[in-house]
Amino acid sequence: MKTDVLIIGGGPAGIVTAVTAKQNYPEKRIVVVRKEKKVVVSCGIPYIFGTLRDVEKNLIPDSVLTSKGIDILVDEIEDVDMEKKIAKSKSHGEIEFEKLVLATGSIPIKPPIKGIDGNNVFFVRKNPEYLQELMKRINESESIVIIGGGFIGVEFADELRKLGKKVSIVEMLPHVLSTSFDDEFCELAEEELRKIDVGLHTNSKVVEIKNGGVVLSTGEEIAGDIVIVCVGARPNIDLAEKMGLKVSKNGIVVDEYMRTSRPDTFAVGDCAEKRDFFTREVKPVMLASVATAEARIAGANLYKIKAFKQFKGTLGIFATKVGNIALGAAGLIERQAKKEGFDYVVGKSEVADKHPGTLPGTIKVRVKLLFTKQGGFFIGAQIAGGDTVGEMINLVGFAIESGYTAPRYMTLQIGTHPLLTPAPTAPATLKAAEDALIKICGNK
Amino acid sequence: MKTDVLIIGGGPAGIVTAVTAKQNYPEKRIVVVRKEKKVVVSCGIPYIFGTLRDVEKNLIPDSVLTSKGIDILVDEIEDVDMEKKIAKSKSHGEIEFEKLVLATGSIPIKPPIKGIDGNNVFFVRKNPEYLQELMKRINESESIVIIGGGFIGVEFADELRKLGKKVSIVEMLPHVLSTSFDDEFCELAEEELRKIDVGLHTNSKVVEIKNGGVVLSTGEEIAGDIVIVCVGARPNIDLAEKMGLKVSKNGIVVDEYMRTSRPDTFAVGDCAEKRDFFTREVKPVMLASVATAEARIAGANLYKIKAFKQFKGTLGIFATKVGNIALGAAGLIERQAKKEGFDYVVGKSEVADKHPGTLPGTIKVRVKLLFTKQGGFFIGAQIAGGDTVGEMINLVGFAIESGYTAPRYMTLQIGTHPLLTPAPTAPATLKAAEDALIKICGNK
Numbered sequence: 001m002k003t004d005v006l007i008i009g010g011g012p013a014g015i016v017t018a019v020t021a022k023q024n025y026p027e028k029r030i031v032v033v034r035k036e037k038k039v040v041v042s043c044g045i046p047y048i049f050g051t052l053r054d055v056e057k058n059l060i061p062d063s064v065l066t067s068k069g070i071d072i073l074v075d076e077i078e079d080v081d082m083e084k085k086i087a088k089s090k091s092h093g094e095i096e097f098e099k100l101v102l103a104t105g106s107i108p109i110k111p112p113i114k115g116i117d118g119n120n121v122f123f124v125r126k127n128p129e130y131l132q133e134l135m136k137r138i139n140e141s142e143s144i145v146i147i148g149g150g151f152i153g154v155e156f157a158d159e160l161r162k163l164g165k166k167v168s169i170v171e172m173l174p175h176v177l178s179t180s181f182d183d184e185f186c187e188l189a190e191e192e193l194r195k196i197d198v199g200l201h202t203n204s205k206v207v208e209i210k211n212g213g214v215v216l217s218t219g220e221e222i223a224g225d226i227v228i229v230c231v232g233a234r235p236n237i238d239l240a241e242k243m244g245l246k247v248s249k250n251g252i253v254v255d256e257y258m259r260t261s262r263p264d265t266f267a268v269g270d271c272a273e274k275r276d277f278f279t280r281e282v283k284p285v286m287l288a289s290v291a292t293a294e295a296r297i298a299g300a301n302l303y304k305i306k307a308f309k310q311f312k313g314t315l316g317i318f319a320t321k322v323g324n325i326a327l328g329a330a331g332l333i334e335r336q337a338k339k340e341g342f343d344y345v346v347g348k349s350e351v352a353d354k355h356p357g358t359l360p361g362t363i364k365v366r367v368k369l370l371f372t373k374q375g376g377f378f379i380g381a382q383i384a385g386g387d388t389v390g391e392m393i394n395l396v397g398f399a400i401e402s403g404y405t406a407p408r409y410m411t412l413q414i415g416t417h418p419l420l421t422p423a424p425t426a427p428a429t430l431k432a433a434e435d436a437l438i439k440i441c442g443n444k
Numbered sequence: 445m446k447t448d449v450l451i452i453g454g455g456p457a458g459i460v461t462a463v464t465a466k467q468n469y470p471e472k473r474i475v476v477v478r479k480e481k482k483v484v485v486s487c488g489i490p491y492i493f494g495t496l497r498d499v500e501k502n503l504i505p506d507s508v509l510t511s512k513g514i515d516i517l518v519d520e521i522e523d524v525d526m527e528k529k530i531a532k533s534k535s536h537g538e539i540e541f542e543k544l545v546l547a548t549g550s551i552p553i554k555p556p557i558k559g560i561d562g563n564n565v566f567f568v569r570k571n572p573e574y575l576q577e578l579m580k581r582i583n584e585s586e587s588i589v590i591i592g593g594g595f596i597g598v599e600f601a602d603e604l605r606k607l608g609k610k611v612s613i614v615e616m617l618p619h620v621l622s623t624s625f626d627d628e629f630c631e632l633a634e635e636e637l638r639k640i641d642v643g644l645h646t647n648s649k650v651v652e653i654k655n656g657g658v659v660l661s662t663g664e665e666i667a668g669d670i671v672i673v674c675v676g677a678r679p680n681i682d683l684a685e686k687m688g689l690k691v692s693k694n695g696i697v698v699d700e701y702m703r704t705s706r707p708d709t710f711a712v713g714d715c716a717e718k719r720d721f722f723t724r725e726v727k728p729v730m731l732a733s734v735a736t737a738e739a740r741i742a743g744a745n746l747y748k749i750k751a752f753k754q755f756k757g758t759l760g761i762f763a764t765k766v767g768n769i770a771l772g773a774a775g776l777i778e779r780q781a782k783k784e785g786f787d788y789v790v791g792k793s794e795v796a797d798k799h800p801g802t803l804p805g806t807i808k809v810r811v812k813l814l815f816t817k818q819g820g821f822f823i824g825a826q827i828a829g830g831d832t833v834g835e836m837i838n839l840v841g842f843a844i845e846s847g848y849t850a851p852r853y854m855t856l857q858i859g860t861h862p863l864l865t866p867a868p869t870a871p872a873t874l875k876a877a878e879d880a881l882i883k884i885c886g887n888k
Contacts, residue, residue: 296855315857411755
């Protein structure tokens with residue numbers, strides 16, 4: 001078999017690379033090889049269980065590829081000969097190609113806990129049959145323990161409470177969500193979790209998983225008919241290592257155009273190493289939004305380098321919803337900025353997300369922005385509020401990525417509407433920038 | 445009486461000028477003079493009638509000023525002597541000042557229609573007592589005719605339907621909202637209005653208002669116990685004219701720092717003339733968001749010019765909600781771009797506002813972006829979708845104001861979340877920019 005572009009991996013990174021490549025190079029044949037018969041919406045996984053209640057409702061249809069003339073091969077690539085440009089597949093023999101893209105994703109981390117291999121233990125696998133089985137077991141359970149209080153863990157907890165299950169989260173760090181948010185925002189999330197009766201065990205370590213629950217290092221036991229492990233994932237670099245690509249434990253090493261250490265070979269998504277936008281340090285984020293941003297870069301640059309399509313480092317724009325509030329973060333949080341030695345000021349604001357604030361459904365918006373003390377450059381943002389936080393955080397993300405400073409940011413024009421935004425007299429993020437500017441410059 | 449800064453007008457423009465001035469010049473005394481005892485949230489006016497059902501719930505509390513040490517004077521300024529820097533008030537005698545800010549707002553346009561002065565005819569006045577009376581009359585009415593299908597007219601219609609009133613809109617132009625949106629977006633709004641049984645009479649002119657309804661130029665009569673006139677407003681420049689400031693029929697002429705033709709005299713908000721960001725033509729928009737943006741500029745520049753705080757022309761970022769959909773626009777629409785002779789391309793996308801699209805409450809997001817053919821500069825955006833449109837339109841507004849081009853825009857990093865945003869594989873506005881870029885450059 002012969003193709004022009006071979007993409008290994010059928011998740012968001014593989015799909016967007018394929019679609020972008022087809023848009024940029026319509027005459028090229030593009031084949032996506034993936035192991036799974038069906039592809040789940042990865043970030044939608046928690047919502048299968050409480051809201052959708054059906055794995056089939058959380059699939060990406062093949063038509064996003066096939067309608068554009070991109071071929072799908074359900075198979076596994078076992079090795080690649082980069083000299084000859086031939087991939088060896090399990091079931092379809094050899095595949096010749098011109099350009100190769102690795103979008104092999106990530107593998108859930110299995111912490112070394114006694115009992116972790118028990119059949120009451122589940123991981124967040126992007127596999128419809130596995131998730132089907134998990135759903136069955138969730139439905140049969142009365143109590144569930146979630147190990148790990150990151151995004152996925154917290155979202156799972158929220159969803160499982162909608163089913164009326166008894167839910168506990170065990171998190172080693174002092175707060176849930178604490179790799180992405182400063183304490184005061186983590187505490188807002190924890191308040192919401194408590195409101196919906198999620199059992200929170202922070203600063204806690206599971207030392208054993210038994211039938212019927214987990215044992216903490218303190219000896220305390222927490223009841224759980226099943227245990228869901230949400231402690232993150234590691235890049236799937238097995239094939240890359242076999243191929244002799246340059247890798248680190250954080251993924252396949254890539255440049256600004258998502259090229260690997262070998263010619264004509266690209267890597268995108270969870271399997272590719274990421275560097276922080278500001279610190280240039282390795283940044284272990286695994287987000288579909290980052291994966292697809294990288295994929296848009298790789299897809300465009302496969303045959304011709306497009307100078308404007310560079311990936312300048314990962315900002316890491318997160319959003320989630322816990323109980324009644326949404327939380328978003330972009331760029332650096334204060335804990336990171338402090339640790340990395342940034343000289344920064346914090347600007348804050350608190351406003352209503354609608355105007356007047358007497359409108360039904362009004363939620364308080366809390367904004368915390370970070371700017372460098374010198375120059376006033378925008379380096380980070382955290383927002384908590386209603387459902388519009390998902391787009392508000394993108395708006396500040398744009399400003400951060402664009403190199404905005406506090407004075408320039410606070411004079412930007414915005415639109416407002418009573419039902420849709422904070423008041424024109426209280427533009428949430430602009431007010432926080434103003435607060436920071438006064439701290440930088442004083443009042444004059 | 446003596447003050448440092450005298451601000452005439454207590455609406456959003458006056459308030460934000462005062463607050464910004466106090467932040468920048470805390471040692472200065474600031475007095476806001478206004479006619480009204482209480483200040484209504486101007487953009488919230490339609491929502492008083494169906495949602496809030498109480499004028500008192502739509503007020504801006506005086507504490508936004510008084511808590512910052514800003515004085516309020518309920519009075520009327522009858523004339524100003526700019527040589528002596530003395531304002532003559534109706535009830536408080538002469539007021540000496542150093543800097544003067546006119547934030548005198550606008551006055552509803554009274555179209556020359558027979559019967560317009562009848563006591564069954566109401567205008568959109570920012571006056572709590574007047575709005576109280578309007579509410580009483582609305583409650584007593586069975587049918588209501590709205591003259592003018594702009595934002596306010598459409599929002600009124602939507603709200604009055606919530607009360608179960610029979611509501612009709614009469615609009616002279618072919619579509620409602622057509623000064624702000626291209627036809628296909630206006631039609632989406634009209635669909636929503638029809639779904640909630642608002643009687644739509646576009647291309648129609650009221651020639652007479654009678655007791656019990658209006659008469660169109662065709663002779664058709666439309667029943668209405670009361671008539672609400674929402675055909676826009678004209679700048680209130682009476683005092684400015686008396687003072688000899690340079691004015692046009694579109695308002696007080698101002699520069700980039702909101703300075704008028706006289707020293708130490710600024711003008712902000714509806715009473716100040718606006719120029720379009722791209723065309724530099726006069727732009728007759730009256731939005732609280734624009735007024736407050738101008739106010740932030742004026743307040744900062746009162747005593748010392750801050751070079752970065754310039755108003756570079758009005759983008760005009762609008763958002764509204766009609767029935768179940770929200771609509772937003774920023775910069776130029778296609779109708780304007782065509783008329784003004786721009787050489788442009790249109791990029792479009794249609795995606796779900798959540799992911800997967802099977803999530804409850806998912807609404808289709810429709811995006812239309814305009815870029816210049818040469819250079820690919822971002823000049824306009826229109827979006828229809830769910831409640832997050834209010835912030836999405838701000839995000840593209842930022843990009844337009846920042847001089848983004850299609851290629852740079854489409855590689856921006858964004859965050860996504862199943863419940864809060866479109867999918868990472870289908871970022872609404874980035875995809876539309878990609879569509880435009882392909883039209884500009886072809887596929888290579």
